[in-house]
Amino acid sequence: MKREPETTIAQYANDARVLEELHAVPPYRVYEVSLDGRRGVLKIDDHSRGHAADEGRVHAFVASETSMEVPNVIAVGDDHYVTDWEDAFEGSPTPIEEEWAHIAGVWLGGLHADTADAFPGFGRPRDHGTGLTIDVHDRWTDAARERIAYHREFLETVGHADVADAVDRFLGENPGVFEGCGGPVLCHGDVHPEHLSRTDGGTATAIDFEHALGAPAEYDYWRAATPYFEAADGVGTSALRAFQAGYESVRELPAGIEERRPAFRLLNLVAFLESLYLQENLGADERERRAENMRRLIVETVEDAGG
Structure with a gap:
């Protein structure tokens, strides 16, 4: 049963009010709220795939650590x-x-620099009631395969489990495909203008850690570069160069990042395919057209990478 936002925030203030629904895209709902006159934002699960508590702990970790x-x-x-x-x-x-x-x-490079020694291994960050823990894998390939299995659970319900299986087979048969990618950092997982905004001081602030992961830095790099900078009309190449320059003004990217690009592309495409269906923000025809494009790109990438 879905919890009502008024009931949820009542525990945090004597005068708790829901002012406006800001966002209602599965697996979450987001509201502007007032808590004893303090303006705030509530993010609450609206689907079995939601994990707002985990996201909240990641957000709190970034704020405090x-x-x-x-x-x-x-x-x-x-x-x-x-x-x-x-x-x-x-x-x-x-x-x-x-x-x-x-x-x-610059913001992303700073996040990675600040969390370079934060985790003992790779995996999904989770809420443990009072703080943050992580599903630990010594090898990034194992954490990546776990992530593919997570997406497969949903993709099976919409008829696309086979492409998740293809990517998993590729990673299982090519365990060295991520060699040289570096150790774990906290990855935001979805840096774009709705989630990262410039402040009055010329720096940036971020929200929405829904896709956060303890992962190699270039996981975050390609999660931003591939769908947003490379596709930006008229500014794709220059935006990507600016993004990389900003990052490397804070922290160097690992050597060999281009060689590992296809493997990270596969991870991202499987995740994007889930979002295409889960978020329900496209008409059926357009959704199926994009899904077929993603499936084609996954198959082509596996073939080109020798899978």
Whole structure:
């Protein structure tokens, strides 16, 4: 049964009010709220694939254990979390352009630098009631295969488990495909203008750690570069260069990042295929057209990589 937002926030203030629904795309609902006059944001699970508590713990970890700007976390519950309101995200998102790309690279490089020694291995961060824990794998390939298995659970319900299986086979048969990618850092998992905004001071602040992962830095790099910078109309190449320059002004990227690009592309395509169906924000014809394109890209990438 879905919990009502009014009931959820009532535990955090004497005067708790839901002001506006901001976002209602599975697997979450997001609301602007007021807690004793304090403006905030509630994010709450709206689907079995939601994991707002895990996301809230990641967000709180970034706020308390790194130097990166994020809204303050007010509370984390078993199916939700609440943060302070952040004015930087009011209005329309900043378009993807060189200036934003450079700032995004700086922010992401800072997050990775600050968390380079934070985790004992690779895996999914989780809420354990009072803090953050992580599903630990010594090898990134094992964590990546676990992630593919996670996406497969949902993709099986919409008829696309076979492409997840193809990627898993490829990784199982090519265990060295990620060799040289480096150790785990905290990866945001979805850096784009709706989730990372420039502040008045010229820096950036971030929200939405839904896809956070203890992963190699280039996992985050390609999660941003492939769908957003490379596809940006008229500024794709220049935006990507600005993003990389911003990142490397803080922290070097690992050598060999281009050689590992196809393997990371496969991980991202499987994740994007799930989102295409889970978020339900496209008409059926357009969704199926994009799904077929993603399936084709997965098959082609496996074949080109020698799978």
